[in-house]
Amino acid sequence: MIGSLDSSLRHIGHKVVDGVWKLGAIARFSWYVLARSGESARRVQLTLNEIYFSGTLSLIIIIVSGLFVGLVLGLQGYETLKRYGSAEALGTLVALALVRELGPVVSALLFASRAGSAITAKIGIMKSTEQLSAMEMMAVDPFARVLSPIFWGGVISMPLLAAIFSAMGIFGGYLIGVVIIGVDSGAFWSQMQANVDLRDDIWNGVIKSFVFGVAVTLIALFEGYDTPPTAEGVSYAVTRTVVTSALVILALDFVLTSFMFTGV
């Protein structure tokens, strides 16, 4: 009895210490990545390659899912608003939902599963095949050569992807609402423009997606760098990246939203 209590307490304590240790390691890791940014900024080509990898190659999935999310919002929004006789507010509904929440959050989730997992797998395999150690042996800093460009590639790509997602979603809402159902086109756009604020809505959405970009890319890099150098370790690390990123995105979204949209 005492023995099992003792061991379970020990287990909890170990988990807590492990978590705190990991948090500290992430902080130190983030510092290294940021500190080496200057060196990687001098070799723009590396960052461009990473933007291509995590941004351009994610374009298709972002465009297609943005369009479909917009189509669904248009349909569902119309069905609900019609009951209150205010179908003209469809434009406002679609635009606010996308710009404030769905755009940054869904595109960050897609980014985490498409680019984040790939980043973890790449760094994990570089780590387990000792390519990173080999670089250090050749006096090439892996942080400046590999990790920092990936970080900046992700951070630059994320807000752009979220903007494309929102724009495609609004286009999808327009397609369903105006072209197919026949909501008045003028009311759709003018109500949207009257109710969407540049600073409060659009700019805050951009800030959100920037924060998500930093979080997802750092998590992906850290999980890859921290992975045990085995095939199993890499596979666990990739899973952890997607799960942790999703949780962190949603938690951060709540925190940011409560800061940004207070009252009024």
Next chain:
Amino acid sequence: MKRTTVDLWVGVFVTAGIVALLVLALKVGNATSVSASDGYLVFGNFQNIGGLKPRAPVKSAGVVVGRVEGIAFDDQKFAAKVTMRLSNAYKFPKDTSASILTSGLLGEQYIGLDAGGDTANLKQGDEIKLTQSAVVLEKIIGQFLYGKASEGGGAK
């Protein structure tokens, strides 16, 4: 500097992203309408502002001429003090009246300005003296019921 195909595709991606941001800012947002710091401030005291909110439009003849800047409670007059920022492009006479109106049955509330006949114009910091409060549905229903009740009492 040698150009690669990666550069081209990154260019396509960044252009698409910036175009999307511009579309959001110009087509979806209200970047083109009265901006936040441009214009002159006037205020008015209302007995009841109903559901008026900061940043609600100020309209005259249906045209947006400004926005509600802030709403505060004046504990000397026991009235709501509404500060409005009007666009510099529009001048209004000093005896302009302001009323709180609703667009549509369930629509948002806005301030409607009706120009008076004074020759002097409103300036920064002026007060709009003639104000009309928001229509509160409960009061109208109350008055209606009261009226009905007194009618019924008279008939008997």
